[in-house]
Amino acid sequence: MKAVRLHEIGGPQKLVVDEVPQPQPQAGETLVHVRAGSLNHREVFITQGLYPNITLPCILGADGAGEADGQAVVVDPTIGWGEDERAWSMDAHILGVPRDGTFAEYVCVPATNVHEKPEHLSFEEAAALPLAGVTAFRATFTRGELRPGETILITGIGGGVQTFVLLYAKAVGARVVVTSGSDEKLERAKALGADIAVNYKTDADWHKTVRKAAGTIDVAVDSAGGETFSKCTAIVRPGGRIVTYGGTTGDAKIRMFPVFWHQLDIRGSSMGSPKDFRAMLDFVSKHKIKPVIDRVYGMNDVVAAAERMNEAGQFGKIVLRMAP
Amino acid sequence: MKAVRLHEIGGPQKLVVDEVPQPQPQAGETLVHVRAGSLNHREVFITQGLYPNITLPCILGADGAGEADGQAVVVDPTIGWGEDERAWSMDAHILGVPRDGTFAEYVCVPATNVHEKPEHLSFEEAAALPLAGVTAFRATFTRGELRPGETILITGIGGGVQTFVLLYAKAVGARVVVTSGSDEKLERAKALGADIAVNYKTDADWHKTVRKAAGTIDVAVDSAGGETFSKCTAIVRPGGRIVTYGGTTGDAKIRMFPVFWHQLDIRGSSMGSPKDFRAMLDFVSKHKIKPVIDRVYGMNDVVAAAERMNEAGQFGKIVLRMAP
Numbered sequence: 034m035k036a037v038r039l040h041e042i043g044g045p046q047k048l049v050v051d052e053v054p055q056p057q058p059q060a061g062e063t064l065v066h067v068r069a070g071s072l073n074h075r076e077v078f079i080t081q082g083l084y085p086n087i088t089l090p091c092i093l094g095a096d097g098a099g100e101a102d103g104q105a106v107v108v109d110p111t112i113g114w115g116e117d118e119r120a121w122s123m124d125a126h127i128l129g130v131p132r133d134g135t136f137a138e139y140v141c142v143p144a145t146n147v148h149e150k151p152e153h154l155s156f157e158e159a160a161a162l163p164l165a166g167v168t169a170f171r172a173t174f175t176r177g178e179l180r181p182g183e184t185i186l187i188t189g190i191g192g193g194v195q196t197f198v199l200l201y202a203k204a205v206g207a208r209v210v211v212t213s214g215s216d217e218k219l220e221r222a223k224a225l226g227a228d229i230a231v232n233y234k235t236d237a238d239w240h241k242t243v244r245k246a247a248g249t250i251d252v253a254v255d256s257a258g259g260e261t262f263s264k265c266t267a268i269v270r271p272g273g274r275i276v277t278y279g280g281t282t283g284d285a286k287i288r289m290f291p292v293f294w295h296q297l298d299i300r301g302s303s304m305g306s307p308k309d310f311r312a313m314l315d316f317v318s319k320h321k322i323k324p325v326i327d328r329v330y331g332m333n334d335v336v337a338a339a340e341r342m343n344e345a346g347q348f349g350k351i352v353l354r355m356a357p
Numbered sequence: 358m359k360a361v362r363l364h365e366i367g368g369p370q371k372l373v374v375d376e377v378p379q380p381q382p383q384a385g386e387t388l389v390h391v392r393a394g395s396l397n398h399r400e401v402f403i404t405q406g407l408y409p410n411i412t413l414p415c416i417l418g419a420d421g422a423g424e425a426d427g428q429a430v431v432v433d434p435t436i437g438w439g440e441d442e443r444a445w446s447m448d449a450h451i452l453g454v455p456r457d458g459t460f461a462e463y464v465c466v467p468a469t470n471v472h473e474k475p476e477h478l479s480f481e482e483a484a485a486l487p488l489a490g491v492t493a494f495r496a497t498f499t500r501g502e503l504r505p506g507e508t509i510l511i512t513g514i515g516g517g518v519q520t521f522v523l524l525y526a527k528a529v530g531a532r533v534v535v536t537s538g539s540d541e542k543l544e545r546a547k548a549l550g551a552d553i554a555v556n557y558k559t560d561a562d563w564h565k566t567v568r569k570a571a572g573t574i575d576v577a578v579d580s581a582g583g584e585t586f587s588k589c590t591a592i593v594r595p596g597g598r599i600v601t602y603g604g605t606t607g608d609a610k611i612r613m614f615p616v617f618w619h620q621l622d623i624r625g626s627s628m629g630s631p632k633d634f635r636a637m638l639d640f641v642s643k644h645k646i647k648p649v650i651d652r653v654y655g656m657n658d659v660v661a662a663a664e665r666m667n668e669a670g671q672f673g674k675i676v677l678r679m680a681p
Contacts, residue, residue: 120596120620176620258613272444280613287611289582289604292625296444296500299623301616 035355036137037335038090042082045339048093050332056133056141063144065108068099069160069329070135072351073193077343079130086131095128097135098150098159099355105150107159108135108142109310111167118175118306127164127304135160136335138355145307151318161324161350162317165193167305168278170313172254173201176302177276181206183251186243186268188261190227191218193350194278196325198254199225204320210247212239221348225325233261240264252276259283271295278302325349333357359679360461361659362414366406369663372417374656380457380465387468389432391423393484393653394459396675397517401667403454410455419452421459422474422483423679429474431483432459432466433634435491442499442630451488451628460659462679469631475642485648485674486641489517491629492602494637496578497525500626501600505530507575510567510592512585514551515542517674518602520649522578523549528644534571536563545672549649557585564588576600583607595619602626649673657681 034055041047058064076093078084095110108128115122128134128142150159172194173179185202187195190211202209203226210229211222219230229246233239244250251273253265258280265275266287275297291297305313316322327347330338331354338351358379365371382388400417402408419434432452439446452458452466474483496518497503509526511519514535526533527550534553535546543554553570557563568574575597577589582604589599590611599621615621629637640646651671654662655678662675 117596120594123595256617262613270444271447272441277613277617279617284610284612286608288608289586289601292623293580293601293603294627295625296627297623297625299616299621301619301621303618303620 034138035332036092037094037332038092039080040090042080042087045077045080045343046336047080048335048339050335051090053092053137055139058141061144062141063101063147065097065101065106065140065142065147066099067097067135067138067140067355068156069097069355070094070353071096071161071193072338072342072353073164074342075127075164076129077339080339084130088131091130092133092137093129094134094136096160096163097140098156101147105156106147107150107163107314108140109146109148109167109307110164111304111307111310112143112146114306118308121304121306136332136353136355148311148314151314153318153321154323157329157352157354158324158326161193161326161352164304165350166197166317166324167310167313168302169194169197169201170316171305171309172276172278172302173198175305175309176300177252177254177274179205179207179252184208184210184247184249186210186212186247186250186253186265188212188253188255188265189257190222191215191345191348194256195254196225196349199227200322200325201316204316204322208247210243210250212243218348240268244268254278256280257282258285260285263287266291266297266299269297272297274298274300276300276302327351329354331357358462359656360416361418361656362416363404364414366404366411369401369404369667370660371404372659372663374659375414377416377461379463382465385468386465387425387471389421389423389425389430389464389466389471391421391459391462391464391679392480393422393679394418394677395420395485395517396662396666396677397488398666399451400453401663404663408454412455415454416457416461417453418458418460420484420487421464422480425471429480430471431474431487431638432464433470433472433491433631434488435628435630435634436467436470438630442632445628445630460656460677460679472634472638475638477642477645478647481653481676481678482648482650485517485650485676488628489674490521490641490648491634491637492626493518493521493525494640495629495633496600496602496626497522499629499633500624501576501578501598503529503531503576508532508534508571508573510534510536510571510574510577510589512536512577512579512589513581514546515539515669515672518580519578520549520673523551524646524649525640528640528646532571534567534574536567542672564592568592578602580604581606582609584609587611590615590621590623593621596621598622598624600624600626651675653678655681
C-alpha cells in the first residue's frame with residue numbers, strides 16, 4: 034500500500050510517499066481502508082523533530098475516515114484515554130507516531146476507536162473532523178461549559194480547532210467574538226456567523242476593543258498562550274472561564290488579582306475522552322455541522338499540504354485524499 | 358461607645374481608640390453588641406492606604422461575634438454578594454471600610470448577615486471565624502472540591518485562611534502537605550495534623566521535594582502568587598486543581614504546557630457567598646472545629662495586634678476583645 038512516511042527530521046519537505054506492506058490487525062484491532070485524512074500542527078511539529086519519542090521511519094496522520102467491515106467510518110485519534118474524564122492517562126497517545134497513522138491506504142486501530150461516519154459528511158469532510166473536532170468540543174462544552182446566549186471569545190481564528198469552536202458556538206446560539214491578524218480570516222469568520230471580529234495586529238489594545246464591543250465575555254478559548262492568554266484573564270467577566278488548549282506563543286505572565294478577585298476559572302484542555310468523541314459526533318450529526326475545509330490535496334502533494342499548514346495561511350482544515 | 362478608627366494613612370501605628378456615637382440600625386439592619394473581633398491582612402493594608410475608596414476617619418474590622426436581640430451571634434462579613442454563586446457582584450463589599458466595621462462596641466449590619474454563633478465556640482473563637490473561615494471554606498470545598506482521601510498542598514502555612522484550610526482538610530480525611538519559611542510554623546502545622554511539611558526557604562526546589570514526598574497532589578491552595586503559584590502548576594496531578602485566593606508576592610509566569618496537557622483547573626476564589634457562609638458554620642459545628650488563635654489583645658492594644666499581623670509572625674488568628 035501507499036503511505037506518507039518521514040525518514041528524517043527536517044520539516045515538511047522530508048515527507049515522502051512510500052510503498053509499504055499493508056498492516057495486519059492484531060487482537061482487538063480493526064483494519065480501516067482510509068479514504069481521506071487531514072493535517073494537524075502535530076504532523077508539522079513531528080517533521081521538525083518537536084515531539085518526543087519519534088521513531089523513524091514512521092507513518093504520520095491522526096485523522097482519518099474510510100471504510101471498515103463494509104461500513105463508512107471515522108477514527109477517534111485518542112488511544113488509551115483511561116478511566117478519568119478529567120484528564121487523560123499518562124499512557125495515552127495520539128494516533129500517528131509512535132504508532133503508525135492514517136496517512137496511508139490502510140491503518141490498524143483499536144476497534145473501540147472506530148465510529149460510524151456522520152451521514153451528512155463526505156469522507157473528506159469526515160476526515161477533517163476527529164482531532165480538531167473533539168479538541169474543540171471538549172474545550173467549548175466539557176471544559177468551557179458554553180451555554181446558549183453566552184458570549185465566547187475565540188483568539189486567533191483560522192486553524193481547525195478555532196473554526197470548529199465557532200461553528201459549535203453558533204449552533205447552540207452563543208454570541209461569538211473572534212480575533213485574527215488577518216482581515217481576510219476575520220471576513221471569513223464573519224461569513225460563518227462571527228458576531229464581532231477584531232484584528233490584533235492593527236490594534237495593540239485589541240482586548241479592550243473586544244471588551245468594549247462585546248460588553249460581557251463569558252468564555253474565552255485560546256491556544257496562543259503568552260500575552261494573548263494574559264489579556265484574556267483581564268477581560269472575561271467575573272466568574273468567567275478561560276480554556277487553554279495550547280501555548281504556541283509561549284509562557285504567560287498573569288496578574289493574580291483579576292484571577293482571584295473575579296473568581297475566574299482557567300481550564301486546561303487537550304484532545305477529548307471517548308465520551309467527548311461520541312458526544313461530538315452526535316452533536317455534529319444533530320446540527321448538521323460541516324467542517325470548514327481550506328483545501329484538499331492528493332496524497333502525492335503531502336509536502337505542499339504540510340507547508341501550507343506550516344505557513345499558517347489556511348482557514349479551516351487541510352485535507353489529504355489517500356489517492357494520487 | 359469605643360471604636361478603633363483610622364484618621365490618616367501611615368500603617369498600624371495610626372490606629373486609635375476613639376469615643377464615638379453608638380450607631381442606629383436602619384431598616385433591614387441589626388445592631389450587634391460586639392464582644393470580640395479578629396484581624397485580617399485587609400486592616401493592615403487599609404492603614405497603609407493599599408485599598409481603594411478609603412474615607413477617613415473610619416471604623417475598621419470585618420470579623421465580629423457578639424450579641425443581638427438576646428442571641429449569641431457571628432457576622433458574615435460579605436455584604437451584597439448577589440445572585441451568582443460563581444462570583445460576587447461588582448457592588449459587593451467587605452464589612453469595615455467604607456462601611457463602619459466590627460472593631461467597636463456596636464456595629465450595624467444587614468439582618469441577613471447575622472447568624473447564630475456555633476455553640477462550641479467562645480466569642481473570641483467565633484470572632485476568629487468569619488472572613489478567614491469562609492474564604493478557606495470556599496477555597497477548599499466550593500472551588501477546590503476537596504474529597505476524603507485526596508492530598509491537598511497548602512502553601513505558606515501560618516495565616517488565618519491557611520490554618521482553616523488545614524483544619525477543614527483533616528476534618529474530611531484528606532492528606533495535608535504544608536510549606537512555610539519557618540520551621541516553628543511547620544512544627545505547629547504538624548501538631549494540627551499536617552502529614553508532610555517542607556521549608557521553602559532552605560529548599561529552593563521545595564516543589565520537587567513536595568511532589569516526591571506526596572506522590573500525588575490533587576489540590577493546591579495558594580495566596581502567594583508569583584513563583585510559588587507557578588511551581589504549583591508544575592506539581593499538581595493531571596486533572597488537578599489549583600485554587601488562588603491572593604497574590605502577595607506578585608504576578609506569576611506560567612508555562613502553558615502543563616496547564617493544557619495535564620488538563621489542570623486554576624480557580625480564583627474570594628470570600629464566600631451567603632450559601633458558603635452557612636455551609637461553613639454547619640461544617641464547623643458538625644466537626645467541632647476550633648479556630649487556631651495566635652494571641653488575644655485588648656482593644657487598647659490594637660496597634661500591637663496590627664503590627665504583629667504586619668510582621669507575619671503569627672500562627673492562626675489574632676483576636677481583639679472589645680474591652681480594654
